[in-house]
Amino acid sequence: MDLLIVSGLSGAGKTVALRTLEDIGYYCIDNLPLFLLRELALGLKRTRLRAPGETRDGAAVGIDARNQPDFLADLPHVVEELREQGIDCRLIFLHADVHTLIRRFSETRRKHPLTGGERSLEEAIAHECELLAPLRGIAEIRIDTTHTNVHELRELVRERLASAGAVQASVLLQSFGFKNGVPDGVDFVFDVRCLPNPHWQETLRPLTGRDAPVIEFLERSPEVSQMAADMQHFLDRWIPRFETDGRSYLTIAVGCTGGQHRSVYLVERLARHLRSTGHRVLVRHRELP
Structure with a gap:
């Protein structure tokens, strides 16, 4: 059972x-007390409970900081126990930077579940980060939603889960601009700001790394080709090691200054290479519309 x-x-x-998972056939339960997780998982395994009209044998459970801290700290052990009993148990962890979370609460006028008394919103977020650290540490999928809207998040959840059955690791390639900060929750970050910058060519400035004139400009540079070759060699060598380790x-993530030209071009080039070697690859360009 999944x-x-x-x-x-x-x-x-x-x-x-959770709503996205429900739409694709998972039986979903939100805000489950953690002391019920073992019983729920084993019960679902016995009954093979499915969402109405669906054939997917799986469930999704929402767990957050409203649980007791001791229960949250014990979750890694519970997950291991469930896996030993034949349950494919995985954890998805969503996060965003503090300023984004504060803005979202301000826009929706909702109350943070940990505010109250003398605790401000920013202090509540910091306390929540501390409480959920054990869960974030064991999460197989970590999604930074700082620059992600609702529709993009839905698509990303669907795509990451659609690749779960693949023999090889699902690889998410993301371009970004350093001027807007480094994405959180990434395994590798490549800095390509040392490469020739199309931004300084007036005709190329409004284009992106997907456009033919920018591609031609970058491919004329031996440095760009060498950087791409080195990145491909690194990933070809180490992705299989991560797969062997069960990842x-x-x-x-590949970053340049603005996230529009060099990083976009290299992400697209890496994606083509990894797909040619049989990997399932998802591509995201954070700074592009």
Whole structure:
């Protein structure tokens, strides 16, 4: 049986993720007390409970900081116990930066579940991060929703889970601009700001790394070709080692200054290479519309 535990910071998109899972056939339960998780998982395994009209043999459970701290700290042990009993138990963790979470609570005018008394919203978020640290540490899938809207999050959840059955690791390639910060929750970050920058060519400035004139400009540079070859060699060497270690998901970020030209071009080039070697590859360009 497939059991997904969906957790994360309040305001990061846990409810959206659960609703997406329900739409694709998971039997979903939100805000489950952790002391019931063992009984629920074993009960679902015995009854093979499914969502109405669906054939998927799986459930998704939302768990957040409203649980007792002792229960949250014990979750890694519970997950291991369930796996030993034949339950495919995985954890999805959603997070965003503090400023984004504060803005979202301000826009929705909702109350953070840990505010109250003398605790401010920012202090509540910091306390929640501390409480959920054990869950974040064991999460197979970590999704940073700082720059992700509702529709993008739904698509990302669907795509990451669609690749779960693949023999090889699911690789998420993401371009970004350093001027907007490094994405959180990534396994590798490549900095390509040392390469020739199309931004300084007036005709190329409004284009992106997907456009032919930018591609031609970058491919004329031996440095760009060498950087791409080195990155491909590194990933070809080390992705199989992560797969041997049981990793199902890898997130690789490539950054330039603005996230529009060099990083976009190299992500697209890496994606083509990894797909040619049989990997399932998802591509995201954070700074592009």
